[in-house]
Amino acid sequence: MALEHAIVVSLLEKPGTGYELARRFDRSIGFFWAASHQQIYRTLHRMAADGWVDLTEVPDEAHRVTKVYTVTDAGRAALGAWMREPSEPEQHRSDLGVKLRGAAFDDPAALLADVTGHRDAHAARLALYREFEERDFPAGETLDTPRRLQHLVLRAGIRYEQGWLAWCEEVLTELGELP
Amino acid sequence: MALEHAIVVSLLEKPGTGYELARRFDRSIGFFWAASHQQIYRTLHRMAADGWVDLTEVPDEAHRVTKVYTVTDAGRAALGAWMREPSEPEQHRSDLGVKLRGAAFDDPAALLADVTGHRDAHAARLALYREFEERDFPAGETLDTPRRLQHLVLRAGIRYEQGWLAWCEEVLTELGELP
DNA sequence: GGTTGCACTGCAACTAGTTGCATACGATAC
DNA sequence: GTATCGTATGCAACTAGTTGCAGTGCAACC
Numbered sequence: 001m002a003l004e005h006a007i008v009v010s011l012l013e014k015p016g017t018g019y020e021l022a023r024r025f026d027r028s029i030g031f032f033w034a035a036s037h038q039q040i041y042r043t044l045h046r047m048a049a050d051g052w053v054d055l056t057e058v059p060d061e062a063h064r065v066t067k068v069y070t071v072t073d074a075g076r077a078a079l080g081a082w083m084r085e086p087s088e089p090e091q092h093r094s095d096l097g098v099k100l101r102g103a104a105f106d107d108p109a110a111l112l113a114d115v116t117g118h119r120d121a122h123a124a125r126l127a128l129y130r131e132f133e134e135r136d137f138p139a140g141e142t143l144d145t146p147r148r149l150q151h152l153v154l155r156a157g158i159r160y161e162q163g164w165l166a167w168c169e170e171v172l173t174e175l176g177e178l179p
Numbered sequence: 180m181a182l183e184h185a186i187v188v189s190l191l192e193k194p195g196t197g198y199e200l201a202r203r204f205d206r207s208i209g210f211f212w213a214a215s216h217q218q219i220y221r222t223l224h225r226m227a228a229d230g231w232v233d234l235t236e237v238p239d240e241a242h243r244v245t246k247v248y249t250v251t252d253a254g255r256a257a258l259g260a261w262m263r264e265p266s267e268p269e270q271h272r273s274d275l276g277v278k279l280r281g282a283a284f285d286d287p288a289a290l291l292a293d294v295t296g297h298r299d300a301h302a303a304r305l306a307l308y309r310e311f312e313e314r315d316f317p318a319g320e321t322l323d324t325p326r327r328l329q330h331l332v333l334r335a336g337i338r339y340e341q342g343w344l345a346w347c348e349e350v351l352t353e354l355g356e357l358p
Numbered sequence: 359g360g361t362t363g364c365a366c367t368g369c370a371a372c373t374a375g376t377t378g379c380a381t382a383c384g385a386t387a388c
Numbered sequence: 389g390t391a392t393c394g395t396a397t398g399c400a401a402c403t404a405g406t407t408g409c410a411g412t413g414c415a416a417c418c
Binding site: 002098149152 | 185192212259262264265271274277278283285297300325329349357
């Protein structure tokens with residue numbers, strides 16, 4: 001499991017509240033590790049109990065008390081230990097894969113709408129990632145280590161979306177050619 | 180959720196016992212939808228209660244009673260209904276992504292072993308998929324509809340592994356170039 | 359003839375993730 | 389002035405998935 005670790009990394013990059021974390025998980029980090037706000041709040045409680053994070057109650061601009069979390073040395077050590085452990089190769093689960101095999105017992109054309117939707121979603125996300133790449137990691141520029149690491153993560157997202165997009169196109173072509 | 184649906188598809192392809200299903204999920208179907216035997220047994224019970232499958236107790240070669248499951252009309256109808264529903268675009272979760280961003284606060288070289296392991300795992304799986312493709316879907320041969328659909332599913336696996344493999348290589352190169 | 363291995367089924371307890379709701383405050387909309 | 393929206397935190401109940409264990413019975417090993 002890596003939600004704890006993803007939270008540690010995000011808080012090392014910048015301390016923040018549960019709500020802020022939830023928003024980061026809707027964007028940057030969330031592109032390779034999704035989590036809902038309920039999950040985040042619950043995990044933060046556990047992490048605080050385990051001593052991975054400290055919290056300070058801080059009034060925000062609207063004078064309401066919010067809880068700002070910071071990583072402790074213990075949390076950082078736990079991250080280091082986890083980074084040195086081997087992890088499982090990524091495993092994909094594909095609804096469309098199941099549906100395609102199911103289509104042998106039904107009408108393959110019934111899948112056109114869903115595959116088209118996936119293609120569009122992957123295309124949109126790919127476009128977004130490419131924008132990030134152009135904006136944050138322009139070619140020919142020398143980047144420092146943290147930026148190069150961030151770029152690598154974005155590269156994974158780009159390759160991932162490219163792969164699915166190309167596959168969706170392939171499926172649409174094939175489905176169109178079936179009797 | 181698609182475990183029920185994946186089981187329906189597998190049982191439509193060929194009726195079988197829970198154990199046989201578990202083995203199929205270790206191979207073919209499992210390449211795009213993993214499930215443990217405990218999950219499968221539990222789900223089969225629920226599906227039988229819901230009338231999606233029928234079971235007949237059949238003695239195997241060793242005269243022990245095993246339960247062979249077959250899809251009912253209701254199960255088949257449920258599959259058809261699900262196939263017509265839109266599904267979520269696939270979402271990836273990557274331990275390595277988290278680790279790479281974490282490496283900014285630690286030693287990036289500590290990741291070399293893990294990334295190498297992922298590269299090897301993806302390369303091995305890609306080789307396996309390519310073997311399947313050459314064996315079952317030789318180029319230039321005309322295939323019937325179910326086979327073409329199966330081939331498309333395998334193509335997804337090939338593209339997926341290619342993508343991750345290329346990314347791992349990219350990461351290893353970059354990590355080697357860091358100060 | 360005991361051990362090991364595999365086919366086969368399953369329970370119990372756990373962790374992870376989802377869904378739906380509740381609450382509270384300030385700002386902006388109309 | 390009240391309705392609605394965004395920030396912020398959280399509980400409760402559920403579904404999904406994992407881990408560890410346990411039992412039966414055949415076959416083959418040696």
